[in-house]
Amino acid sequence: MRTSLGWSYGGQAFTFIVTFASSVIVARLLGPREMGVFAIAMATYGIISIFTSLDIGTYLLREGEMTKALIRRVYTVHTAMNLLLALLTFGAGAITAYWGGEREIGAVLMLSAVGPLLGIFEFVPSTLYRREMNYGVLTRVGMVRVVITSVTIVACAYGGLGALSPVVGPLVAGVYSATYYNIRRRRELIFRPTREGLKPIVVFGFQMMSIGGVASLTQRLSEIILGRMLGLAALGLYSRAATLASLVWSNVYGLATGVLFVKMSDDLRDKGTLRDTFVLSIRLITAVIWPLVIGLAVLARPAIHILYGEQWMGAAAPLSILMIGQFVALAFGMNWELFVLRRETPTLTRYELIRAVIGLGSFAVGSLFSVTAAAGGRLIESISGYLLYRPHIDRLAETERGEIERVLGESLLLTAIAVAPAFGLMLWKGWAADTSPLLIAAAVALGGAGWFAVLVVRDHPLVAELRKVLDKLGALRGANWSRGEA
Template identity: 30%
Template sequence: MSVRRAALWSMGAQYATFVIQFTASVLISRLFLLPADVGLFSVALAAAMMVSIFQDLGITRFISGQPQMQRELLPDYAGVAVIIGWTVAAVVAIAAPLVALFYHQPALAPLLWLIAASYVLTPYATVPAALLVREMDFRALFTVNAGSALAGNGTALALAACGFGASALAWGVLATAAARAILANWGRPVRPRRPRDMASVRPMLGFSSMSFVLSASAAVGQRSQDLIVGRLLGIAATGLFSRASALAGQLTTLVTGAIGSVFYAAFARKRDAGEPLAEPYLHLVSCYTVLNWAAMIGLALTAEPLVMLLYGPNWMGSAPLLRWTALGEIFFVAIPLQMDVPLLLGQIRRLVWVNLLDTLAAVAILTAGCFISLEAAGVSRVIYGFVWWAIYAVYLRRLIGFRFSALLAVYLRSGICALAAGLPLILASLSGVNLTNLSLIMLLVLSGAGVLCWLASLVLTRHPAWTEIRMMLDALARPVLARVRG
């Protein structure tokens, strides 16, 4: 499968998953759950995922990025994944009462037990899904991702409507894991077996030893957010913070999340062929930024009306957090594949130290913000975003060899296009329109005008993304035209 065709399938999976997750989150938050319910689940999930860093141990990256794959060893790799997954599930289940005691929330324990049950099933999808990525079979991966999202979110929505409260979300996690395991093995069945000897899995474990340190550091930085907010500002504040972070993160995933997995496999091929990565990486940066920056500018400008229209008045406290989180995302998408490219180039040891520095900054900056207020915690996302960008921009420049002047030129074009996308909203605000009370129709009109301005700016600035958009549209139209002619 070609890179562009794989990207189309991967984007289709991201869009389908986003629509399912977004629709479920809106209905659940607006009709059935309060911020305290979502906050309770967020703390439980974050606590469980702090332990789940042991689960993958880099198995997915090892299989999808390995230059030569010994397929007869795949059942051994799957067996290791199952052993680790069951161990993680046991640790989470045992630690559940302690976590509930630490947060003075007895209801946390049952949620953690349900999440632990999902970790029993998760490893059965690890190796099959990694094989699909390695083979760039994103058509089958579409079925896995979209199908599991539909099963999990459908379960959560149905149980929330029945009055299950926060536990509805935990049951959704369990349903997602079960569906993903079934669908992944339907696409690429791999039966786990206990490794016959250590020699068969030693290469994977050698890769995993450093990958675990890397995953642990990243997990502390990412998953500790809800834990820190929950401990310092309370469960309800965690719900507001989590909802704002989730909405911005879901939009980022919708816009460019599909590109990362495709380009990881594509860069692996370029590495094996000995081709330089600087030029294709800058091209990737241009596509990432021009899409995401426009989306984040729009999200920051329409934070209040979006929260009111989607989630209702109970969630308006998350609107300022959403604005700051969206602005922080501008930095986080400016250096894509910051973990994957160093791994492909065999720089895992140095990446571990860089990631530890990143994690320390994340925890320190968020903790300082939480000691001030909830909104200061939101502002801390922008400060941390800049620090994050500085760390990885310097690191990847040395690793790949691109010039900062070329990177800044990419940013300039993408920034102009992003401002053009937000121009109708900015002009409406300057003319006296209260963006906070925008109706749905007015919001759609201004957003549509922003898309047109964005497309025009792509053409005027001769942005590389315009060529990609034309090629993808052509790839979509070609089979349709062929069928019509037939």
């Protein structure tokens, strides 16, 4: 697990830098309205994909015995749903462009229909690498893919493709990754569908769709509501804030939980318990991500001003609120993994539906007023999720009463120490967007030093993990030095 996380985070650090840099360049080439066109097209695509994407890969990760017959069945279901997604997306784009009068939105949708077709060829080999926890290959492919995506998007934006630019990049990268995976695992490729044994996979897929689909549907409908009520430019501002927020969430939290799900699944099969891995994971994740999200919430105004320019300042307040929402969501983190591994997906589905109704309603009400008020709906959604899920975490993870609270209390202390200098600086400067980057860097460095000092004093497991990483790097350097002398 440690090796997989090392590969994942090492590659993701590179991915984050490249993606972030390209997003800054694209934001200066494309305005809020063009990003709004892309966002509303992706919201439509997202709604269609909810009903066609069954997350079948999780089925392969969870099952004990791996056979060619199983892979063939899973491949059949995945291929059928991807073909349906491509057809519906292209149809929606054609209707939007030629009958709805929205040529730009329709063009984005029709071009997006190519993505699911490429996904057919990438699915089996990439999922098998995940099951084997071979994140070295996955990371290397991901790093090349993000470079291709980013360079293509920037080139297209510079060339005047407008809202089509963010679509072309992933498609070009998808051709590369599908080709690479199929060459690497050509002996295991299965392109022949079957009609036997599909029912358990379809049932599982629809359960997963009902779980993740509710949250995704809420998000996509929210974006459409915001775009229709406040305009495409307002949607572009919200989309910029949401994209920046998701960079932190997906590159740190999402990446870790992807590896940890496989590890907890193995623990449950081999040991009958996942408690130790879960507690350690929550302790490490919140110690790192809580300071990040609250720090970005505090520094949202200067961050937006420095990175994207004056035209995007309307995204600063929504960004702060979205980051606070992520802070709340981490307090009941990894709930999805626990419910799925404990085979309590019906309960998870019911709670997600309740949470979605609350979130969509509060977001829609906020959209009547402003982008900032709409983002407040996301915070209300996170609070409702905490109230729904937190009472079940101890039971599902088999933790003692108060154990998770002690972990979260420790991470809250680390967060307060890490963010205090930046918070004090912004108070002193009156939350000015043009606060000196040097002062911001100094405040962040001071907070980081205090954060690390507390980690060492408390003998936090993150320090032990860092020591192991440094020892490993030292051993590698020593081995390379010895080979060089020889």
